[in-house]
Amino acid sequence: MTEVCECLGCNVGAIVPDFKLETYAPAKGDFGEVSLETLKANKKWTILFFYPADFTFV
Amino acid sequence: MGAEVITVSTDTKFVHLAWQRDEKMLKDVKYPMGSDPTGNLSRMFGVYDEETGLALRGTFIISPEGKLLNSEVNYYNMGRNIDELMRKFKANIHLSKHTDEGCPSKWKEEGDKTLKPSAKMVGRVSEAYE
Numbered sequence: 001m002t003e004v005c006e007c008l009g010c011n012v013g014a015i016v017p018d019f020k021l022e023t024y025a026p027a028k029g030d031f032g033e034v035s036l037e038t039l040k041a042n043k044k045w046t047i048l049f050f051y052p053a054d055f056t057f058v
Numbered sequence: 059m060g061a062e063v064i065t066v067s068t069d070t071k072f073v074h075l076a077w078q079r080d081e082k083m084l085k086d087v088k089y090p091m092g093s094d095p096t097g098n099l100s101r102m103f104g105v106y107d108e109e110t111g112l113a114l115r116g117t118f119i120i121s122p123e124g125k126l127l128n129s130e131v132n133y134y135n136m137g138r139n140i141d142e143l144m145r146k147f148k149a150n151i152h153l154s155k156h157t158d159e160g161c162p163s164k165w166k167e168e169g170d171k172t173l174k175p176s177a178k179m180v181g182r183v184s185e186a187y188e
Contacts, residue, residue, distance in 0.1 A: 007104025009116060009129045016126050019099055021066065021092035024074035026084070031071050034064055034090055036124065043122045045061035047147065048092075050105050050116040052134055054069045054077035 061147060066092040066099060068106075068113055105131055117143060119150060162187075 008014055020035040039046050069077075074091040078084045092099075094113065100106035105116035115132040128146050132138060149161040152168060159172040171187065173179065179186050 005104065008102055008118070008126055009104035009131055012126055012129050014126050015124050016120050017102070018124075019102070021064065021094060021099060022071050023064070023090035023092050024071040024078065025090045026078050027088045027090075031075075032090060034062065034092060036120070039062055040122055040124050043060075045122055045147070045150070046120040047061055047063045047143070048103070048116070048118040048120070049063060049065045050100060050103070050113040050118075051065060051067050052110075052112040052114065053067055054073050055081070057137070 060151070063089040064092045065089060066094050066113065068094050068097055068100065068111055070095050103129075119147060121150065121154065 005011075008016060016036060018035065018037045020033055023032045023034055024030075025032045036046060067074075071091070071093040074093060078087060078091065094100050097106045097111065097113070100113040100116075103116055103118060105114040106112075107114060112134075114134065115136065115138060117128070117130045117138060118126060119128040120126055127150050130138070145166055148167055149165055152165075152172070153159060153161060156172065159174055161172055164170070165172060173183070173186055
């Protein structure tokens with residue numbers, strides 16, 4: 001039987017569930033939080049850029 | 059540009075702060091650096107490596123309505139092309155305003171030729187380009 005991948009990366013066109021992330025925001029020099037719910041409320045596009053680790057090349 | 063770019067790794071926000079202060083290449087960085095120490099968001103997008111606890115190089119564009127429109131994942135040893143990311147982003151903006159059009163691979167920016175898929179174009183794509 002073929003397994004179907006449920007992850008979002010394999011499901012372009014899917015609605016992304018709301019999520020929150022703690023952040024460090026260099027523009028403010030302070031910690032903060034981003035939430036998809038807030039970004040959507042502000043009519044913003046969101047680009048998520050994952051990378052393996054700080055202190056390495058991105 | 060109407061978009062929030064959020065970089066995400068499994069490092070904590072404290073490590074983000076230390077790295078951004080330490081690395082000269084990052085001195086002009088403005089975007090928020092997201093922290094996913096549990097790997098939950100990375101798993102949701104399918105980029106979490108259970109063996110290493112790290113996230114692969116995944117890039118995802120989400121519309122203001124919350125729909126995932128682009129997905130790209132590279133292994134650890136391959137960097138991403140920012141021009142291609144910007145091309146996709148600009149194409150999404152264009153297509154959100156012109157829902158009957160399609161952006162072909164050569165579309166780079168506003169004003170470039172788009173296609174309007176229709177019965178007339180079937181088997182005649184090269185003519186549609188002219």
